[in-house]
Amino acid sequence: MAAxxxxxxxxxxxxxNTLPSGRNALIxxxxxxxxxxxxxxxxxxxxxxxxxxxxxxxxxxxxxxxNAVLSRRDITGPPKNPEHFVYEMExxxxxxxxxxxxxxxxxxxxxxxxxxxxFQARPRTHCPxxxxxxxxxxxxxxxMPAILKGWLDxxxxxxxxxxxSTLYDQxxxxxxxxxxxxxxxxxxxxxxxxxxxxxMNVLLWPMQAALHFCGFQMLAPQICYSVRYVGPEVRxxxxxxxxxxxxxxxxxxxxxxxxxxxxELSVAGGFVxxxxxxxxxxxKQQGLTVGQHLGKAVPPDGQIRAQE
Numbered sequence: 001m002a003a004x005x006x007x008x009x010x011x012x013x014x015x016x017n018t019l020p021s022g023r024n025a026l027i028x029x030x031x032x033x034x035x036x037x038x039x040x041x042x043x044x045x046x047x048x049x050x051x052x053x054x055x056x057x058x059x060x061x062x063x064x065x066x067n068a069v070l071s072r073r074d075i076t077g078p079p080k081n082p083e084h085f086v087y088e089m090e091x092x093x094x095x096x097x098x099x100x101x102x103x104x105x106x107x108x109x110x111x112x113x114x115x116x117x118x119f120q121a122r123p124r125t126h127c128p129x130x131x132x133x134x135x136x137x138x139x140x141x142x143x144m145p146a147i148l149k150g151w152l153d154x155x156x157x158x159x160x161x162x163x164x165s166t167l168y169d170q171x172x173x174x175x176x177x178x179x180x181x182x183x184x185x186x187x188x189x190x191x192x193x194x195x196x197x198x199x200m201n202v203l204l205w206p207m208q209a210a211l212h213f214c215g216f217q218m219l220a221p222q223i224c225y226s227v228r229y230v231g232p233e234v235r236x237x238x239x240x241x242x243x244x245x246x247x248x249x250x251x252x253x254x255x256x257x258x259x260x261x262x263x264e265l266s267v268a269g270g271f272v273x274x275x276x277x278x279x280x281x282x283x284k285q286q287g288l289t290v291g292q293h294l295g296k297a298v299p300p301d302g303q304i305r306a307q308e
Contacts, residue, residue: 023054023250026114030121030148032062037183037227037235041242042120045181048243049116057110061147067103068150074101092158100157107155116249117178117216121148142203152210161214168260171215177254178211179219180204181242188225193300204303205290208255217254220305253306258288 027045031038046056059066070087072079075094079085094100100108111117121144143149156162162171184191191200200223208218222245224238262277264270273292287293289302 023052023116024114025049025054025056025116025118026110027056027058027118027120028148028151029058029060030062030119030145030151037224038120040235040239041181041183041222041224042118044239044243045118045120045246048246049249052247054116057114059107059110059151061151066147066151068147068154070150070154074104074154075099076101088158092163095157095159104154104157107151108157108160111155111173111176115176117176118181119144119148119178120181121145142197144207156214166215167265168212168257169215170260171213174215174217176216177219177249178216179221180207181222183224183227185228186226187229188223191225193298199298201290201298201301201303208303209257209291212257218257219249219252219254221303223304255303255305256289256307258292 025045027042029038029042033039042058042060046058049056061068070091072085072090074087075090076099077094079090080093081090091100144152159172161173166172186197189195190197191203193199197203204221208221212218222242224242227235227238258273262273264272264274278294281288281294285297286299287296288299290298293299
């Protein structure tokens with residue numbers, strides 16, 4: 001077994017009754033191999049948080065056999081409109097009426113109980129190695145593993161996680177913090193603005209903005225580059241740094257997103273930035289965010305580090 005192997009548990013309690021209680025964390029793990037570095041990262045996170053008095057739950061999606069494909073079976077009882085089934089509307093109504101499938105309800109309850117949610121996964125990308133080998137990760141998968149994306153699709157239902165009347169910082173999950181924790185095959189320079197894989201900030205935007213759409217306060221991601229090609233000492237340092245960070249995670253400031261109040265929040269207004277907001281950006285060299293770049297340079301590291 002590899003040195004970074006992790007036990008296959010799904011729930012971990014407090015180490016001692018003398019530690020402070022009331023803080024709950026959920027780790028959503030999306031990697032099939034128990035001896036993988038991602039499992040080691042999840043185990044390190046669980047250990048570090050428990051040491052600080054957190055109650056930790058782990059949803060190991062592969063071990064659970066989680067169904068990542070949304071369907072009519074996600075809803076119990078007859079649909080409201082069987083002839084024109086619109087999943088988002090039907091799931092939202094089922095949430096209100098308590099008719100969602102049991103596996104969806106179970107995961108939603110974990111989110112409700114959690115103050116902090118960590119998404120642990122390995123994005124799939126091409127990576128030329130020092131030995132001129134190439135892992136089996138197709139280049140077009142610059143994002144979450146399918147099983148984790150399916151978890152988001154099925155669990156973050158309308159009503160529970162979002163509505164068109166409460167967007168982004170006003171979303172239903174606005175009091176909760178979340179972060180992405182993942183490994184890559186490629187070295188960090190490959191994900192720079194001049195790197196062959198493109199700017200990591202751009203790759204992160206759709207993942208982190210999707211979670212922020214539900215209200216989550218997004219903490220800076222934990223990224224471990226080129227894990228497959230570094231030595232055990234470097235991997236040990238990565239795990240140590242991760243545990244050290246989580247020891248003070250409650251003190252971290254979230255990443256910056258434009259508040260929803262800066263937008264025209266109506267169909268007539270088009271959900272675009274207000275004129276007065278745009279006026280203040282005239283003459284500036286950079287846009288506001290990766291998403292709202294206004295045709296200008298993208299602000300550096302806005303999706304990687306919280307602003308001071």
